[in-house]
Amino acid sequence: MNDDLFGGDSSQWAFGTDFEDPLAGVDTTMVDDVVADDLALYCLGLADDALIMSQRLSEWCSRAPEMEDDVALANLALDLLGQARLLLARAAAASPSVVPVLPEGSPVPPEDALAFFRSAGQFRNVRLAEVPGGDFAHVIVRLLLFSVARRELLERLRGSRDQVLAAVAARGVKEVSYHRDWSARWFLVLARGTGESRRRLISALDELWPYQAELVRCGAVDLALADAGVGVDPTTYAGAVDAVLGEVFATSGVERPSRGPLAGVGGRLGRDGVHTEALSLLLAEMQVVARAHPRGRW
Amino acid sequence: MGEWPLYEVFVRSKRGLNHVHVGSLHAADDEAALRNARDVYTRRNEGVSIWVVRSDAITASSPDEKDSLFDPSGDKVYRHPTFYTIPGSVPHL
Amino acid sequence: MPGQADHQAHFDEVIARHDRIEPRDWMPDAYRRTLVRQIAQHAHSEIIGMQPEGNWISRAPSLRRKAILLAKVQDEAGHGLYLYSAAETLGVSRDDLVAMLLSGKQKYSSIFNYPTLSYADVGTIGWLVDGAAICNQVPLCRTSYGPYGRAMIRICKEESFHQRQGYELLMTMMRGTPEQRDMVQESVNRFWWPSLMMFGPPDESSPNTERSMAWGIKRNSNDDLRQKFVDMTVPQAQALGVSLPDPSLTWNADRGQHDFGQPDWDELFAVIRGDGPCNTQRLAHRRRAHEDGAWVREAASAFAAQEEPGHG
Numbered sequence: 001m002n003d004d005l006f007g008g009d010s011s012q013w014a015f016g017t018d019f020e021d022p023l024a025g026v027d028t029t030m031v032d033d034v035v036a037d038d039l040a041l042y043c044l045g046l047a048d049d050a051l052i053m054s055q056r057l058s059e060w061c062s063r064a065p066e067m068e069d070d071v072a073l074a075n076l077a078l079d080l081l082g083q084a085r086l087l088l089a090r091a092a093a094a095s096p097s098v099v100p101v102l103p104e105g106s107p108v109p110p111e112d113a114l115a116f117f118r119s120a121g122q123f124r125n126v127r128l129a130e131v132p133g134g135d136f137a138h139v140i141v142r143l144l145l146f147s148v149a150r151r152e153l154l155e156r157l158r159g160s161r162d163q164v165l166a167a168v169a170a171r172g173v174k175e176v177s178y179h180r181d182w183s184a185r186w187f188l189v190l191a192r193g194t195g196e197s198r199r200r201l202i203s204a205l206d207e208l209w210p211y212q213a214e215l216v217r218c219g220a221v222d223l224a225l226a227d228a229g230v231g232v233d234p235t236t237y238a239g240a241v242d243a244v245l246g247e248v249f250a251t252s253g254v255e256r257p258s259r260g261p262l263a264g265v266g267g268r269l270g271r272d273g274v275h276t277e278a279l280s281l282l283l284a285e286m287q288v289v290a291r292a293h294p295r296g297r298w
Numbered sequence: 299m300g301e302w303p304l305y306e307v308f309v310r311s312k313r314g315l316n317h318v319h320v321g322s323l324h325a326a327d328d329e330a331a332l333r334n335a336r337d338v339y340t341r342r343n344e345g346v347s348i349w350v351v352r353s354d355a356i357t358a359s360s361p362d363e364k365d366s367l368f369d370p371s372g373d374k375v376y377r378h379p380t381f382y383t384i385p386g387s388v389p390h391l
Numbered sequence: 392m393p394g395q396a397d398h399q400a401h402f403d404e405v406i407a408r409h410d411r412i413e414p415r416d417w418m419p420d421a422y423r424r425t426l427v428r429q430i431a432q433h434a435h436s437e438i439i440g441m442q443p444e445g446n447w448i449s450r451a452p453s454l455r456r457k458a459i460l461l462a463k464v465q466d467e468a469g470h471g472l473y474l475y476s477a478a479e480t481l482g483v484s485r486d487d488l489v490a491m492l493l494s495g496k497q498k499y500s501s502i503f504n505y506p507t508l509s510y511a512d513v514g515t516i517g518w519l520v521d522g523a524a525i526c527n528q529v530p531l532c533r534t535s536y537g538p539y540g541r542a543m544i545r546i547c548k549e550e551s552f553h554q555r556q557g558y559e560l561l562m563t564m565m566r567g568t569p570e571q572r573d574m575v576q577e578s579v580n581r582f583w584w585p586s587l588m589m590f591g592p593p594d595e596s597s598p599n600t601e602r603s604m605a606w607g608i609k610r611n612s613n614d615d616l617r618q619k620f621v622d623m624t625v626p627q628a629q630a631l632g633v634s635l636p637d638p639s640l641t642w643n644a645d646r647g648q649h650d651f652g653q654p655d656w657d658e659l660f661a662v663i664r665g666d667g668p669c670n671t672q673r674l675a676h677r678r679r680a681h682e683d684g685a686w687v688r689e690a691a692s693a694f695a696a697q698e699e700p701g702h703g
Contacts, residue, residue, distance in 0.1 A: 066684060066687075067324075189326075200686070298455070301485060302695075321476055321542070324485060
């Protein structure tokens, strides 16, 4: 009967319930010709993208247009949260020096110390992830731009010499492919649905498009890890990302926005720890309980 | 414009088993129904197969006809209780 | 065609042998109305019940807890959906039911009109509120209406998981700092009496109980279930190391059950009337989500209409 599907086993949960060892069964040996801090920073970038996106998506819980969409949005947030947890754990293992120091005897695990005890300037996510939420069209556009790029990245990262990154990518590429298809479908529906839905969609696209270029920008860390066969140089998949987005726009009858990329500050962008004003507010909320109890057990 | 139509969802939980009715949901169209069914009724289980069909497309035998009314074996097409096992006891903790 | 009396006799016979009534069977109007009211109230409770816990998703203090809480609140959306579907087999639409929730014509469980004030409340809701819900719901797996019983089976399986995660959170916090232990006790103190109220008013002032039991819609009385819940919870509280805020709570060896005090029923009736701490806030949240989503639902319908053969 259906007991596999509906029984008490953990597989019925989107996230599973076996959280204790996020890297169980994977070879966690470090590749020896990579600078440990570079690997840690690379993992933090990928982790923070997922974590902050997940935080924004989960703001929709109990607010979706229909119950079915509420369940779907929570699944997306759970997938990204799972990716973030694995990647933060990998960053901590690669270089413990990136993990904030907590009081002696604190039971907080390193991945939680990274998520809840870093300040905004230490987060390395792209700014697209942190922009405050808008309407449902805003959710769809952000998710489309994000997941199209992340899917291309994860697909290539499956071949990483770092076994943990390869494993995270292999699992994540399936998840993010679904996110991409889900958001592309909604993009099409909103573009062709009603006059209002189209107007809202295009407005969200105009707002978010300037953040898109940051997703495919190559920084020094990306380049170093790509050279070592551990990471991926985003410029190698920028064309693929562009092609997918072009197809979605064409099918939906939406023109590619004309606005150029959002400038950084002195050339520094989200990956360099320079963010929008929204991130520290997001973190103030996300971290408030954890920071009030640095010795707390949860 | 009215509400999204109702769909019935059938899931094959494992190779070798039949698709069984697991419940219903609302969706604007078939493709959305399939995606919703995946999110609502399988929550990421790999290797399952899902059918969705609009509830108003199902033709069901009518228990109001005299024969089936008084015949306890008269079946329904969907929402059949034997699709489910009732747990002997659901543990409290 | 069989007449009304034949229908009624057949219905009575099915109920008498504890068999299930299915959607296309004949059923008395009052049975249908009672079921719609009860299932809808239950569905509304799941949907409104997302809010008190959802309040803490953004602030969950670990990644593991965030995932558990998000998955749990997601389950509640799923439960609401299963239950609305069960109600729809009785000939009402989800739109109608949602409209009755938003207009206040139909109620939801009063427990959700209490605020969540600390992260310990996430654990307490899992332990006490979901625990009370399970006591109410397990017998409903055998309810006489087939679709309702089947929805309840799915829900009970998931709810038992919910209760365990709540209890586990509290256990973990009790092994943490003194501040965390105080947080747990304070939360239990606040939620104990509202949890007892979840079983409804005492049997002597519960007008619908008798008929619902005769029809097999309800399988146990309010007071029986409340007693069962108290007896189940007392040893769990001891194992946890928290006290329950009822000075008259004692083991009665003669009865083989606990004696316990009465909740403040005036408060319950005030909350039911709409004067609870969060009634206005909960409904406003739901109404806003519904209204904000209208253009999306319309867009999807419009898109589907274009795609349909003959309309494109």
